[in-house]
Amino acid sequence: MTLDDLEPVEIEPKRWQCCHCGGTGSDSYGDTCPHCQGLGFC
Ligand SMILES: [Zn+2]
Numbered sequence: 001m002t003l004d005d006l007e008p009v010e011i012e013p014k015r016w017q018c019c020h021c022g023g024t025g026s027d028s029y030g031d032t033c034p035h036c037q038g039l040g041f042c
């Protein structure tokens, strides 16, 4: 058994999940997130 057999649990998306909206693309008011412009990533 080697450490190379262990695979990461989470597969990273193309970009980082937005730190402002948490990846939803909307802010707390339901508007488009100004940080990622609704993409959910930044
Ligand atoms: Zn962000």
Ligand SMILES: [Zn+2]
Pocket: 018, 019, 020, 021, 022, 023, 025, 026, 033, 034, 035, 036, 037, 038, 039, 040, 041
């Ligand atoms: Zn965002």
